[in-house]
Amino acid sequence: MTRTSLERVEARLGDPVMSAALVAEHGLSPEEWERILELMGREPTFTELGVFSAMWSEHCGYKNSRPLLRMLPTEGPAVVQGPGENAGVIDVGGGWGVAFKIESHNHPSAVEPYQGAATGSGGILRDVFTMGARPVAIFDSLHFGSLDSPQSRYLFDGVVRGVGDYGNCVGVPTVGGEAIFDPAYEKNPLINVMCIGVLPLERLIRGEAEGVGNPVMAVGARTGRDGIHGATFASEELDEEAVDSRPQVQVGDPFTEKLLLEASLELIERDLLIGIQDMGAAGLTSSGTEMAARSGSGIDLDVAYLPVREEGMTPYEMLLSESQERMLLVAKPEHERAVREVLERWDLQAATIGRVTDDGMFRVREDGVVRVEIPVKPLVDDCPTYVREGAMSPATAEARAVDLRPYSSFATDGEVEAALGTLLDSPSVASRRWIYEQYDTTVQTNTLEGPGSDAAVLRLPAEGRALAAATDGNGRHTWLDPRTGGRAAVAEAARNVACSGARPLAVTNCLNFGSPLRPEVYFQLAGAVEGMGEACRALRTPVTGGNVSLYNETGAQPVYPTPVIGMLGVIEDLERRVPSAFQREDDEIWVAGRTRDEIGGSEYLAACHGLVAGRPPAVDLGEAAALVDFLVEGAADGAFASAHDGSDGGLAVALAECAVGAAGGPLGCTVDLDAAPAGANVSAAGRWFGESHSRVVLTCRPGAGERIAAHGRRHGVPVARVGTVGGPGSPCRLTGAGHAIAPAAAELARIYEEAIPLRMSEEAGITS
């Protein structure tokens, strides 16, 4: 199928005429258009314009983020596959690897929450199993507006159903994630889904198109007109008209996904393939060109052979469709028949639509006539990139300057108790049970610690080992101080994983920001990535891939800049894993890490005073790394009965969570917060609810505290005994900074458990 000298690229009859307006509609700037003319040496056809539009969108081309992403470390001893593939892969020992990646589906979910979230799950699952890995876990990191808003309740409900139904049907447990509620996300919810898969390392396969003449096959669902230009859509701001963009949102079919999953793994296991890739964003265009680009080859397709769902589809539509549950694969030529047989066994469509070439061209024909001929390398690799000037927004500067002293103390003990109640009732802090009970969390029988603990823990096929994973991000902190927020996302995720006893190994990231054309957003993006890179280096957790989602804004109101980190770690001996909640009455309670006077950006200020202000807590990376070592070595030594990260709501909330989360029902406790390690001049609010980093609530059997102390000395982590776990009927007696409260543990549990269900009850109403 090499083009002969007689063939020429022909426009189709009826194609729109090129114009500046048409180019602009395709999201390309005049400079980018000039670049296209230069590299093509001619004016592109309408179909070719569509291809450029998709590949040079932010979603595929990373034009505003690529220079910044170079700041991230991507190499380390455990990394087998870094960024640039369908998913990253790390070595977890015993010949086993773990493939993982996080991806956003923010724009589609804002328009159609159920399908947006479902297809987001579908896409990330395919990214993982196309590496040859069996998906074993899904995590969802969700950000919505306040649950007091009917629109947010509608979006939240739809997204949870969408994530749940898809994963439940495919049979992959959803075992962790986060849910944050803040008015900043009212019109632009963030839906980030991480998938983790396990593979024997010798079976690792990549998205490559090698070997001249090898067949290129389209597999799975038929191609329809849905989701055309989804990648470009995801690279624009949402406006009121977006609600009319429903055709750009695809519909998911998890049943077909399950068949694709099983068939793909069988094809890979039997070594029948050269390469395989999801037809995700920008569909056939991105999968075809990216596979060719990785191999330095070309690809020659004829869309006449592509199975379609509708009559009369143009090459433009077929190339840009984002119909779900489709894959592109390059088969070993001698196995083309065997490939077909496997697919037929799973009742899947397979069509050979082209061949690999060596001329470096992405060529697409319509019944033999060439409609597209673009050199692959510049199309994929030379998307123009931009380095912009950033500047802190006046609103951030103003918020940082707010005097927090009026909020730093409490008039009465009752005020402290009320604040604790308000925090436990905040949907961003409260129990996520309403969410995760709609998810299958135990299918595949690997779940050792499911949702509700700091990190989910899953057993690995390698004897005796377990995998721990968590997702974290803090938009509020990042808005107040981008670099600190970037550091915090990594440090908190590492701390969560280390609390379970796992050594953090690598991360995947999802960057959710507004329009980078805005100086204040670019400032946030650049700062957050810088901070993330610093923390990844300090904690020796390289980035193996991820996703950038920009233009999360409506009516010039961007979301909080929200970098989300998905962190993976390994526990050598799964019997040594550490749970989060209190285990037994009379256990000693300890706190590791220093409390400083840091209430800036806290959930306490937001929930109790409606205030997002101050400087967020600093992240000392030396302290963060020392705490991780302390936790991992202490766990391996069996020094901890439980370990729980202190974050949103500070120490008081962390203690309450340990108490209400106890497996057999709430346990009380007696704790003196003043005994916890602290810096100078910590205010009452800082002591109770401040969110200083690198702090953990630990417990151990009575009399076993010396081991905690010894590990603390060894790693330079300040530790102190602060109290004792109480019995099932006893209250949580907390004292500190001259205040004392003793709410019943059962009452705290009630507040914590009812917060989300009450807001989502029938009476609250869900509008559509």
Added chain:
Amino acid sequence: MTAGMKVGIVRFPGSNCDADVYRAVTEGLGESATYLWHKSTDLEGVDVVVLPGGFSYGDYLRAGAIARFSPIMGEVIDFARAGGLTLGICNGFQVLCEAHLLPGALVRNRHLRFRCHDVGLRVENAATPFTTAYSEGDLLHIPIAHGEGQFVAEAATLDELEAEDRVIFRYVDRRGEATDAANPNGSARNIAGIMNHEGNILGLMPHPERHSLAVLGNTDGLAVFQSLLASVLRARGCRSDPPRAEAPEFAVGAVAGASS
């Protein structure tokens, strides 16, 4: 050296608990298991057939409604009608009802949401081939994971099930009481699992296979598989012996294709 029970696990397109049953039988119990492809018509001489959980054929139309017409189901129906031990878990229970091997039906949960968590179960009858390793009244913690698990049947059918001790598992609270609060899906009379009149077919919504491995910290479900093994061995012992006055209650490993 295994004792020699062979469990056949049917794989419909969309089954997703097949591997979990496989692990429960092989890792948890140390017996052998094999997958039976939905397009096959050969039960491969297995002693027990398990219809696993999942979303067979995507649960399109209605949970289990299409699966019952797949080629393997003809054999499974013959096997079950001839007395072969047949266990349907979750989606498998739905398929058994659709195939009229068990009475009643499973409809959407009362609250219309998918629900996954551990439930309390009470063993109502320990004299069945699926429960001899339990004692009557045992309280178990076993996970559920379903959106369509509300068991419904006509009052007369429910009365008959109760009268014949064919309600095998019931949803109960911590104290072992079948309260409404302990009922996760609105099932009639808190019914979680039932048996056919002949006593060789069991369907239940909870997933015993998920609590069958010691490494996961709970093995409350393993006794279902231990009971099956005991039944197989007992039946086999009887079969190789000369006929006795007490005929084996359950025909095990009935020949595939035998008419009912």
